[in-house]
Amino acid sequence: MWLLLIFIVxxxxxxxxxxxxxxxxxxxxxxxxxxxxxxxxxxxxxxxGARAFLDLRRSMTDLRDPTESMAHGALILxxxxxxxTPGFFTDAMGLALLIRPVRSLAVRVIGQRFRIVQxxxxxxxxxxxxxxxxxxxxxxxxxxxxxxxxxxxxxRH
Numbered sequence: 001m002w003l004l005l006i007f008i009v010x011x012x013x014x015x016x017x018x019x020x021x022x023x024x025x026x027x028x029x030x031x032x033x034x035x036x037x038x039x040x041x042x043x044x045x046x047x048x049g050a051r052a053f054l055d056l057r058r059s060m061t062d063l064r065d066p067t068e069s070m071a072h073g074a075l076i077l078x079x080x081x082x083x084x085t086p087g088f089f090t091d092a093m094g095l096a097l098l099i100r101p102v103r104s105l106a107v108r109v110i111g112q113r114f115r116i117v118q119x120x121x122x123x124x125x126x127x128x129x130x131x132x133x134x135x136x137x138x139x140x141x142x143x144x145x146x147x148x149x150x151x152x153x154x155x156r157h
Contacts, residue, residue, distance in 0.1 A: 014087035021088060037091045041083030044098045049076050071107045072100075 022030045056069040075097050082094030096102050 010087075010089065013089045017088040034086055034088075034091070037088075037095070038083060038086070041080070041091065041094055041098070044095070045076060045080040045083065048098050048100075049073065049080075052076050068107060071110070072103050075103045075106055 018030065021033070025033075052069060052073040056066055056073060059066045059069050079094040079097035082090045082097070085091075085094075097106065
């Protein structure tokens with residue numbers, strides 16, 4: 001329902017803004033503004049995307065949780081989509097998402113709406129036990145030679 005509402009309301013806002021701004025400054029300056037905002041947005045997306053990628057690499061190198069860096073990268077990608085879409089409202093939303101404090105606020109708000117489940121954590125409602133790192137499985141050995149290549153010290157054949 002919300003998605004349908006967005007697809008109806010956003011184009012109406014954009015059309016209204018095009019008419020208002022075009023009436024104030026004229027057709028060609030309006031089109032020039034849209035083009036200038038798209039070029040500025042592309043440059044900012046590239047710059048902020050590179051920063052987000054470096055933050056992601058740094059968090060992986062430092063063995064920190066990369067979730068926030070990945071969320072910033074996703075929001076920068078979304079900002080790029082908004083900036084490619086012609087219009088004043090979508091450009092304003094895209095440019096706002098390129099500002100780091102705005103992205104941080106969006107990450108916090110979105111993070112509160114979703115439950116994060118960590119890999120290796122105990123299931124909800126169940127306490128972790130010392131046996132949580134043990135995987136119980138069955139296996140069957142298949143006869144024959146190992147597949148391809150020379151034998152290594154890791155095989156039993």
